[in-house]
Amino acid sequence: MSALSLILTSLLIIFSGQLQARDTGSEQHHDVVVIGGGLMGSAAAWQLVRDGKEVILLEKQDRKYSQGSSKGRTRIARSNNLSRDLWSWLHNRSVSETETLIHYLGDQGFITSMFAVYQTRPVNYMRPLKAADAIIASSERQQVDYKIALTPQEGAAMFGVQLPEGVFLHREFNEYSGTLNPEALITLLHRAIELKGGRIVYNASVSDIQRHGNHYLIATEDQHGSERRYTANQVVSAAGPYTGPLLSELAPYMDKLITPKRVFLAFVQIRPEKYHQLDDHARSQLQRAYPVINSSAATRQGSFYSMIEYSDVQGNPVIKIGGHFQRSDINNLDDVWHQTLSGEELRWSIENTGRYLRMQGVPVNDEDLQLVDDVSCVYSLTRSEVPIVSQLVAPSGEMDSNFVVMAGMSGVGAKGAMIYGRIAANLIQGKSEDDPGYLEAVAAVGVTRLKEDVDQLNINPEK
Numbered sequence: 001m002s003a004l005s006l007i008l009t010s011l012l013i014i015f016s017g018q019l020q021a022r023d024t025g026s027e028q029h030h031d032v033v034v035i036g037g038g039l040m041g042s043a044a045a046w047q048l049v050r051d052g053k054e055v056i057l058l059e060k061q062d063r064k065y066s067q068g069s070s071k072g073r074t075r076i077a078r079s080n081n082l083s084r085d086l087w088s089w090l091h092n093r094s095v096s097e098t099e100t101l102i103h104y105l106g107d108q109g110f111i112t113s114m115f116a117v118y119q120t121r122p123v124n125y126m127r128p129l130k131a132a133d134a135i136i137a138s139s140e141r142q143q144v145d146y147k148i149a150l151t152p153q154e155g156a157a158m159f160g161v162q163l164p165e166g167v168f169l170h171r172e173f174n175e176y177s178g179t180l181n182p183e184a185l186i187t188l189l190h191r192a193i194e195l196k197g198g199r200i201v202y203n204a205s206v207s208d209i210q211r212h213g214n215h216y217l218i219a220t221e222d223q224h225g226s227e228r229r230y231t232a233n234q235v236v237s238a239a240g241p242y243t244g245p246l247l248s249e250l251a252p253y254m255d256k257l258i259t260p261k262r263v264f265l266a267f268v269q270i271r272p273e274k275y276h277q278l279d280d281h282a283r284s285q286l287q288r289a290y291p292v293i294n295s296s297a298a299t300r301q302g303s304f305y306s307m308i309e310y311s312d313v314q315g316n317p318v319i320k321i322g323g324h325f326q327r328s329d330i331n332n333l334d335d336v337w338h339q340t341l342s343g344e345e346l347r348w349s350i351e352n353t354g355r356y357l358r359m360q361g362v363p364v365n366d367e368d369l370q371l372v373d374d375v376s377c378v379y380s381l382t383r384s385e386v387p388i389v390s391q392l393v394a395p396s397g398e399m400d401s402n403f404v405v406m407a408g409m410s411g412v413g414a415k416g417a418m419i420y421g422r423i424a425a426n427l428i429q430g431k432s433e434d435d436p437g438y439l440e441a442v443a444a445v446g447v448t449r450l451k452e453d454v455d456q457l458n459i460n461p462e463k
């Protein structure tokens with residue numbers, strides 16, 4: 001090959017968005033590199049390969065996902081949202097994006113169904129009565145199928161629940177509201193990405209990203225310290241809690257905009273000897289009681305979310321409980337996953353589970369409950385707790401339309417993951433949609449908002 005054709009080939013690789021991956025000896029060139037194979041990166045990579053982009057997904061963990069914000073088998077998925085209709089739209093659109101994924105896999109001969117991802121269950125919301133009018137109004141607007149008990153008498157008659165005075169119980173019954181399984185969704189997304197011709201490299205931790213002219217140089221290391229280098233026209237960064245350190249050079253502000261927090265989870269079960277004594281009514285009360293968002297306590301610290309993670313072979317459910325306002329600061333991001341729960345955290349988990357079960361008419365004492373597992377997990381908070389899915393803003397304030405960041409997904413990211421992936425894929429391709437819900441979502445999570453956050457940080461650097 002002449003020197004001229006070599007130069008032309010290199011230029012083509014850099015400028016064409018459609019070319020296939022090329023191994024140029026020490027470096028592989030790709031159309032789009034997606035960093036991070038949790039819920040967000042996987043959803044973005046899937047949407048990009050669907051659109052015909054040539055994509056490589058780099059994930060630092062092995063194929064088995066064990067450390068990240070998407071860890072676990074359940075997250076609450078719900079159509080109703082008290083504060084903003086947008087969250088309802090994000091959930092509903094994610095459900096329809098998941099249906100598309102399931103159909104694609106089915107067409108490829110891979111047998112699966114929506115039930116692999118979503119478990120439809122009544123979603124319970126308990127709150128002080130002053131929020132009742134707002135939840136009724138939002139349920140109507142968001143087309144939620146619901147029932148609500150506003151007094152202890154109604155609680156007993158409608159749900160067999162002993163409601164405290166001044167607290168309402170709202171139950172949502174929409175299809176695919178209940179829980180979603182993040183690890184199952186990640187597995188299906190990875191399968192679909194590969195079937196569509198995308199590549200996934202596990203055990204590839206991105207250690208460096210540099211912008212060179214109109215492309216990016218990306219270095220990875222595996223667990224043995226072996227390095228690889230990639231070049232890409234475009235990048236999606238979806239490294240979850242690791243976003244701050246990963247983007248320390250390209251977007252040093254990111255470390256301040258999003259804060260990883262430790263959130264503990266306790267897995268509690270009724271002791272088998274007690275569970276076997278429960279009659280059918282108590283067992284079905286137990287099933288209907290979850291998932292729940294209980295914000296009825298007088299303090300934020302007293303509120304919790306809880307759901308059935310799985311059931312053992314006897315059908316005895318393992319109940320997961322945690323609290324958004326139980327979150328704590330992190331000293332070392334790599335170590336936090338191995339941190340055990342304190343005595344106080346365990347006590348809080350057992351007491352709240354026991355109290356809640358009794359309220360639901362399940363006759364158990366705290367002593368009837370046993371701890372079967374505990375986990376320290378992490379999510380990344382933005383100040384407003386609204387996620388970021390945006391083109392990157394350089395420290396100069398300039399927008400980089402070839403680099404999209406998905407970060408700060410907070411405690412609400414999972415139910416919207418599939419549409420966040422769609423938004424990231426659209427941003428990378430300079431595309432949009434006409435749907436008002438879509439436009440509202442982009443305004444909330446996109447570059448205008450990111451620029452405002454960065455400006456705010458420059459005005460108040462200590463915040």
Ligand SMILES: Cc1cc2nc3c(=O)[nH]c(=O)nc-3n(C[C@H](O)[C@H](O)[C@H](O)COP(=O)(O)OP(=O)(O)OC[C@H]3O[C@@H](n4cnc5c(N)ncnc54)[C@H](O)[C@@H]3O)c2cc1C
Nearest residue numbers: 036038039040060068069070076206240409412413414415
């Ligand atoms: C305890 C808890 C409860 C929650 N409850 C709910 C809920 O009820 N409903 C809801 O909707 N949401 C909930 N969420 C939020 C939701 O789970 C998260 O928003 C979502 O999982 C975030 O996904 P992610 O892809 O951004 O992050 P992650 O899952 O952390 O993915 C990031 C990925 O990037 C990889 N990575 C990191 N650094 C690198 C690197 N340098 N190179 C290569 N790969 C890298 C990581 O290994 C990881 O796989 C909860 C979260 C937690 C922790």
